[in-house]
Amino acid sequence: xxxxxxxxxxxxxxxxxxxxxxxxxxxxxxxxxxxxxxxxxxxxxxxxxxxxxxxxxxxxxxxxxxxxxxxxxxxxxxxxxxxxxxxxxxxxxxxxxxxxxxxxxxxxxxxxxxxxxxxxxxxxxxxxxxxxxxxxxxxxxxxxxxxxxxxxxxxxxxxxxxxxxxxxxxxxxxxxxxxxxxxxxxxxxxxxxxxxxxxxxxxxxxxxxxxxxxxxxxxxxxxxxxxxxxxxxxxxxxxxxxxxxxxxxxxxxxxxxxxxxxxxxxxxxxxxxxxxxxxxxxxxxxxxxxxxxxxxxxxxxxxxxxxxxxxxxxxxxxxxxxxxxxxxxxxxxxxxxxxxxxxxxxxxxxxxxxxxxxxxxxxxxxxxxxxxxxxxxxxxxxxxxxxxxxxxxxxxxxxxxxxxxxxxxxxxxxxxxxxxxxxxxxxxxxxxxxxxxxxxxxxxxxxxxxxxxxxxxxxxxxxxxxxxxxxxxxxxxxxxxxxxxxxxxxxxxxxxxxxxxxxxxxxxxxxxxxxxxxxxxxxxxxxxxxxxxxxxxxxxxxxxxxxxxxxxxxxxxxxxxxxxxxxxxxxxxxxxxxxx
Amino acid sequence: xxxxxxxxxxxxxxxxxxxxxxxxxxxxxxxxxxxxxxxxxxxxxxxxxxxxxxxxxxxxxxxxxxxxxxxxxxxxxxxxxxxxxxxxxxxxxxxxxxxxxxxxxxxxxxxxxxxxxxxxxxxxxxxxxxxxxxxxxxxxxxxxxxxxxxxxxxxxxxxxxxxxxxxxxxxxxxxxxxxxxxxxxxxxxxxxxxxxxxxxxxxxxxxxxxxxxxxxxxxxxxxxxxxxxxxxxxxxxxxxxxxxxxxxxxxxxxxxxxxxxxxxxxxxxxxxxxxxxxxxxxxxxxxxxxxxxxxxxxxxxxxxxxxxxxxxxxxxxxxxxxxxxxxxxxxxxxxxxxxxxxxxxxxxxxxxxxxxxxxxxxxxxxxxxxxxxxxx
Numbered sequence: 001x002x003x004x005x006x007x008x009x010x011x012x013x014x015x016x017x018x019x020x021x022x023x024x025x026x027x028x029x030x031x032x033x034x035x036x037x038x039x040x041x042x043x044x045x046x047x048x049x050x051x052x053x054x055x056x057x058x059x060x061x062x063x064x065x066x067x068x069x070x071x072x073x074x075x076x077x078x079x080x081x082x083x084x085x086x087x088x089x090x091x092x093x094x095x096x097x098x099x100x101x102x103x104x105x106x107x108x109x110x111x112x113x114x115x116x117x118x119x120x121x122x123x124x125x126x127x128x129x130x131x132x133x134x135x136x137x138x139x140x141x142x143x144x145x146x147x148x149x150x151x152x153x154x155x156x157x158x159x160x161x162x163x164x165x166x167x168x169x170x171x172x173x174x175x176x177x178x179x180x181x182x183x184x185x186x187x188x189x190x191x192x193x194x195x196x197x198x199x200x201x202x203x204x205x206x207x208x209x210x211x212x213x214x215x216x217x218x219x220x221x222x223x224x225x226x227x228x229x230x231x232x233x234x235x236x237x238x239x240x241x242x243x244x245x246x247x248x249x250x251x252x253x254x255x256x257x258x259x260x261x262x263x264x265x266x267x268x269x270x271x272x273x274x275x276x277x278x279x280x281x282x283x284x285x286x287x288x289x290x291x292x293x294x295x296x297x298x299x300x301x302x303x304x305x306x307x308x309x310x311x312x313x314x315x316x317x318x319x320x321x322x323x324x325x326x327x328x329x330x331x332x333x334x335x336x337x338x339x340x341x342x343x344x345x346x347x348x349x350x351x352x353x354x355x356x357x358x359x360x361x362x363x364x365x366x367x368x369x370x371x372x373x374x375x376x377x378x379x380x381x382x383x384x385x386x387x388x389x390x391x392x393x394x395x396x397x398x399x400x401x402x403x404x405x406x407x408x409x410x411x412x413x414x415x416x417x418x419x420x421x422x423x424x425x426x427x428x429x430x431x432x433x434x435x436x437x438x439x440x441x442x443x444x445x446x447x448x449x450x451x452x453x454x455x456x457x458x459x460x461x462x463x464x465x466x467x468x469x470x471x472x473x474x475x476x477x478x479x480x481x482x483x484x485x486x487x488x489x490x491x492x493x494x495x496x497x498x499x500x501x502x503x504x505x506x507x508x509x510x511x512x513x514x515x516x517x518x519x520x521x522x523x524x525x526x527x528x529x530x531x532x533x534x535x536x537x538x539x540x541x542x543x544x545x546x547x548x549x550x551x552x553x554x555x556x557x558x559x560x561x562x563x564x565x566x567x568x569x570x571x572x573x574x575x576x577x578x579x580x
Numbered sequence: 581x582x583x584x585x586x587x588x589x590x591x592x593x594x595x596x597x598x599x600x601x602x603x604x605x606x607x608x609x610x611x612x613x614x615x616x617x618x619x620x621x622x623x624x625x626x627x628x629x630x631x632x633x634x635x636x637x638x639x640x641x642x643x644x645x646x647x648x649x650x651x652x653x654x655x656x657x658x659x660x661x662x663x664x665x666x667x668x669x670x671x672x673x674x675x676x677x678x679x680x681x682x683x684x685x686x687x688x689x690x691x692x693x694x695x696x697x698x699x700x701x702x703x704x705x706x707x708x709x710x711x712x713x714x715x716x717x718x719x720x721x722x723x724x725x726x727x728x729x730x731x732x733x734x735x736x737x738x739x740x741x742x743x744x745x746x747x748x749x750x751x752x753x754x755x756x757x758x759x760x761x762x763x764x765x766x767x768x769x770x771x772x773x774x775x776x777x778x779x780x781x782x783x784x785x786x787x788x789x790x791x792x793x794x795x796x797x798x799x800x801x802x803x804x805x806x807x808x809x810x811x812x813x814x815x816x817x818x819x820x821x822x823x824x825x826x827x828x829x830x831x832x833x834x835x836x837x838x839x840x841x842x843x844x845x846x847x848x849x850x851x852x853x854x855x856x857x858x859x860x861x862x863x864x865x866x867x868x869x870x871x872x873x874x875x876x877x878x879x880x881x882x883x884x885x886x887x888x889x890x891x892x893x894x895x896x897x898x899x900x901x902x903x904x905x906x907x908x909x910x911x912x913x914x915x916x917x918x919x920x921x922x923x924x925x926x927x928x929x930x931x932x933x934x935x936x937x938x939x940x941x942x943x944x945x946x947x948x949x950x951x952x953x954x955x956x
Contacts, residue, residue, distance in 0.1 A: 040708075064757075067755070143810065182797060185796070224845075424881075428879040429876075
């Protein structure tokens with residue numbers, strides 16, 4: 001069905017074509033009914049093979065007929081001698097080859113070839129490998145062929161090293177060889193495994209790959225495949241699960257725990273709490289959306305507030321210890337401990353993954369750091385020569401971020417602006433990426449401040465299009481995002497400790513996302529694009545909301561709008577005048 | 581060394597030298613709404629190629645859903661009942677003893693002995709008859725679009741049929757007798773389960789594990805583990821995870837970021853299916869829908885995307901082709917249209933990306949679900 005060029009034909013040619021089609025249809029119908037009646041009568045013989053073959057030659061996607069052929073071969077296997085069988089299968093392979101030449105991308109044909117190779121008495125695996133090479137010369141992106149090649153390699157026990165050499169030869173011929181790079185990414189962890197490393201590949205092997213791919217992108221800087229592969233080489237492994245923060249709000253008996261990775265409490269996972277060593281029973285956990293689905297943030301409430309309970313049995317303690325533990329399939333995955341002071345309304349603690357310069361980058365040996373540093377220098381030079389090569393700029397940004405995001409902060413921002421100009425189809429994507437880096441830099445700064453617990457974050461006038469990593473900001477009490485380009489507040493539900501939120505001068509059309517925030521008291525939404533009371537409906541889920549600033553929004557320009565808001569948010573002071 | 585220019589926008593005359601969209605491309609702004617409706621109606625009557633014989637219902641689905649998106653289903657109002665009957669004639673009937681449930685579902689066409697008479701075919705029992713998972717999906721989708729209430733679908737039998745096709749590694753084959761197994765059929769299984777509101781036919785954890793293992797180093801999904809990432813299989817993977825409600829759970833934040841990035845990089849005026857390949861209209865849907873489900877379709881350039889798709893229209897016969905100056909075919913015609921639906925093209929109805937049917941058809945499905953829950 002794909003890609004046939006239009007060709008004009010005369011009336012005569014059209015008539016001849018029509019007659020040919022009629023004839024083909026008759027043959028087709030005759031063949032399919034004969035096939036069906038033979039199958040029904042259990043006649044699994046060579047005639048059936050022949051008939052199926054005729055139809056399949058015209059329509060290789062008629063998968064039922066490939067299955068019939070399979071059945072015939074399995075039947076013949078009972079009565080024929082090995083030599084006869086071998087010949088039949090060889091003929092089948094020849095037939096399959098001719099089908100493949102016409103339709104190199106037919107799923108059914110490749111699949112049937114696997115069956116033949118697996119069933120014939122004496123398969124010639126090396127010849128198949130050569131066949132694959134031929135097909136790949138013709139179209140090196142034919143993933144059916146690559147997949148078939150993997151099947152052969154497995155059966156023939158070709159070593160991963162030999163395959164790595166093969167991929168190397170394909171790449172030397174033509175660096176723009178996605179499928180080969182891809183193959184290497186799968187082979188390397190097999191040949192040079194190192195489970196301690198993020199990509200599962202030993203560092204030596206990885207560094208050699210860096211050299212290889214660099215040759216690629218200096219030879220042809222416009223070719224995407226090299227840069228993509230490089231991106232993979234730079235990937236970091238997943239962060240281990242750990243407790244990110246714990247917050248105890250005593251007046252309401254609320255305990256919130258946030259983790260670095262998603263978990264679903266209830267089935268095989270549970271969060272246990274111990275107060276001064278005694279386990280707390282009957283605790284039910286809900287996530288930040290008040291549901292039971294996967295989340296990083298989990299909240300529970302107490303019927304009996306611990307220090308009062310202790311007060312009944314013992315004198316009221318000045319402080320007590322809360323131990324939190326995540327248990328999955330009866331194994332403890334991570335735990336944390338916090339001291340709760342009786343006089344403190346809200347006890348909070350946050351943990352930072354240790355040993356990293358930034359929780360958003362990875363640990364690096366000095367050898368790797370040196371290699372990446374050299375690479376950064378080389379790419380910087382390339383950027384001077386190839387001034388409009390977006391790949392070089394993007395890779396430079398990634399390298400800077402991996403090596404030292406704090407040192408290169410300004411340069412990273414300049415380069416992101418450059419990318420918006422060079423790669424204008426993805427302008428919005430780069431704005432988003434920029435927003436992410438800004439938030440990451442801010443969180444890195446908060447992490448470095450080990451002395452005090454940062455509870456305010458201020459990021460006005462930064463051109464932010466989105467607030468990333470809100471799940472790491474669960475302890476913030478005050479957040480200023482004024483004068484940015486936010487279009488929505490999705491994911492703000494994680495900001496469970498937030499009391500004040502400044503979103504003035506953004507592009508919001510709805511408050512959807514500001515839900516179930518138990519401490520939220522003041523929200524400034526001046527100069528946005530809220531145009532109806534419904535757009536503020538989510539705020540009904542914030543029980544302590546006292547003040548809402550709405551000046552400069554279409555909704556307050558009409559009386560009806562203001563009335564509507566007062567109806568859905570009674571008890572909230574609506575401010576529609578700007579204060580000086 | 582010669583510098584290979586990959587950006588097709590210049591090639592299609594969509595931008596001029598200063599890099600701004602050009603104003604004099606012939607087809608750029610005009611959307612041949614009426615012609616496309618005519619094209620789809622023609623497809624319903626004449627199968628474009630004999631190679632599509634076994635997949636007839638999927639070709640019909642392209643036409644039916646295409647007319648739906650164009651808001652032109654009323655054009656086939658008088659044929660609707662016939663079409664619905666024809667689709668039901670493709671259903672494998674569970675036999676009296678219930679021993680053929682593994683084979684149940686829908687087949688692609690009346691082939692190999694079935695009567696062309698729809699009434700007869702609906703009653704006919706053929707022992708070796710079995711369904712094809714992709715045909716079951718397109719049959720159910722077509723019935724929904726045509727407003728049918730699925731009351732004649734043997735729901736439990738269909739789900740049993742789906743169940744019998746799942747493999748040990750979590751993937752699915754398309755037919756009971758065996759076939760290749762890959763992401764396309766995982767997607768079909770998820771669509772069927774979602775439509776019939778019955779997930780007992782899928783081992784969800786295994787399916788999720790198969791999907792996650794099919795992630796390539798590029799951050800997107802191949803047809804199978806170890807395969808190169810591809811726009812079509814990525815749509816199938818993302819759609820499956822979305823329907824199984826596991827999208828933000830099976831994949832970590834960094835995996836989701838890498839996935840979004842790979843998808844966004846597919847844009848080259850239109851969208852390509854893999855790096856270093858040409859843009860093709862169908863990826864405006866496959867890649868666009870995946871981006872929509874991941875919440876970042878608004879980070880793409882709508883103008884270029886639209887221009888490219890419209891430039892692949894055939895102003896004479898209607899329909900869209902793979903790229904400009906090729907013959908239109910049902911698949912690219914439907915998917916080009918679906919790609920336009922995603923970006924809110926004015927005369928095209930909104931689409932529900934995960935199931936690839938119009939939002940209206942999806943609302944009809946939700947209504948049916950409510951009725952089934954109430955015991956109707």
